[in-house]
Amino acid sequence: MFNGHLKISNHTAVNGGLTALMVIGIKHYYSVASAGELQWLLYPLVLLLELLSPLSFEPLANGEWLDMRHHIRIVKACAGGNFFIISLLGYLWLLPDRLQPLGRIVSVLLAAWLTTLCANSLRIVLSVYAGDALSDALSLSPEDSHRLIGILSYFLSICLQLSLDRRRDWYTSMVVAALLYLTVTLLMPLLRGWVDGRNTVNLAYLIWITGIPLGLLALAYGVKSGSLVVRAVGLFRKHFLSVSVIVTPENSGTRLMDAPESASKHVNAPARP
Secondary structure, three states: OHHHHHHHHHHHHHHHHHHHHHHHHHHHHHHHOOOHHHHHHHHHHHHHHHHHOOOOOEEOOOOOEEEOOOOEEEOHHHHOHHHHHHHHHHHHHHOOOOOOHHHHHHHHHHHHHHHHHHHHHHHHHHHHHHHHHHHHHHOOOHHHHHHHHHHHHHHHHHHHHHOOOOOOOHHHHHHHHHHHHHHHHHHHHHHHHHHHOOOOOOHHHHHHHHHHHHHHHHHHHHHHHOHHHHHHHHHHHHHHOOOOEEOOOOOOOOOEEOOOHHHOOOOOOOOOO
16 A cells, blocks of 8 residues: 555656656747747747738748738747646646656647637737727726736636636636646746846736736635625615615506615605595
8 A cells, every 4th residue: 555655656756847847848948949939839820810810910030920001010929938838737737647648748738739829819819909998998008908918818718728627616727727827927937037146027027917817816716605796786786776666556657766775765646636
């Protein structure tokens, strides 16, 4: 029995170590690669955007893509390297490690690649066609509007991906999604900055990258616990059901709009002679 537990622990440790090495390797590759070296992400992204929207891109010499009509430029940052890593970790979480190791790695790489293309396409289309409206509605700068759309698109996409796990409820999957998201987008940059001896995370980035996922988690917890539902029903009853119609025998053809229930009074019309 002890040997069985030891074998399981060793197997888990080996898988965890290999996963960590793979993530670090992809993260390093993405940080030093040029746009031309990331065409395995950028070129399919351009094709998908042209399929789903009126956007039309032309290749540039440096590996970037440009839509002259809409003034949209697809650069290295649009490749979604961080999300690719998050999605990769998410699929490793979903798929059992009982599968053949090589087959499991190939499966999660392909699934993460496809998921990244879909999430990136969603983010860019929303930024192009809803970015200005969001800036005006929330009084945000174009940069902050773009950042808000990016965080929401990526975080909700990984939540949707992890919701495929039928072994856990939706809120647990959302918590795991937040942990994966914050690990790749916040913890890893902080660790790298600590190793390099420089600060790579500013305050604004910290607020945005943590505030939105944690805020959505708090909102989801309220829905899960039922407190938000109860409050929503109470507000609905207070504001939409506070106006009542009173019909008495004497004025059966007359409608009287009453005040809220706490201040309502029964009103009788005078009898006709």
